[in-house]
Amino acid sequence: MKDRPEALARLDLLFSTSRIAHEATFDIHGELVALGADDDQTRELVRESALIALDDLAVLTAQARRLAARWSEQSLLAREEANRTLQAVHAELVRIEPEIRRLRARQQEIARDLRSRLTQAREG
Secondary structure, eight states: OOSOOHHHHHHHHHHHHHHHHHHHHHHHHHHHHHTTOOOHHHHHHHHHHHHIIIIIHHHHTHHHHHHHHHHHHHHHHOHHHHHHHHHHHHHHHHHHHHHHHHHHHHHHHHHHHHHHHHHHHHHO
């Protein structure tokens, strides 16, 4: 199979967007630190964002990632098995999608909070 199947591309995109979101949050916090506007609460928000990007999503998607690895092996030698595995990846992503959306929404909420604090610190 030439192109990466949609379900596997979605799994890759999920991790990429979450890590990018955390990097942006980390950068915003760095600006707060430079302005002397960081505190325990801002540090906790950055920690929570990191946990989402690096831990929560890894745990949540563990089964989908195992299936994706299996698909990679099967796609070369066992096409029918690979197709069944790909269907299982898709089903797993559908199953965990509500929790993924919740985690991503929380990351966005954290970023908005820190951006608001940064705006206030710059104006203050």
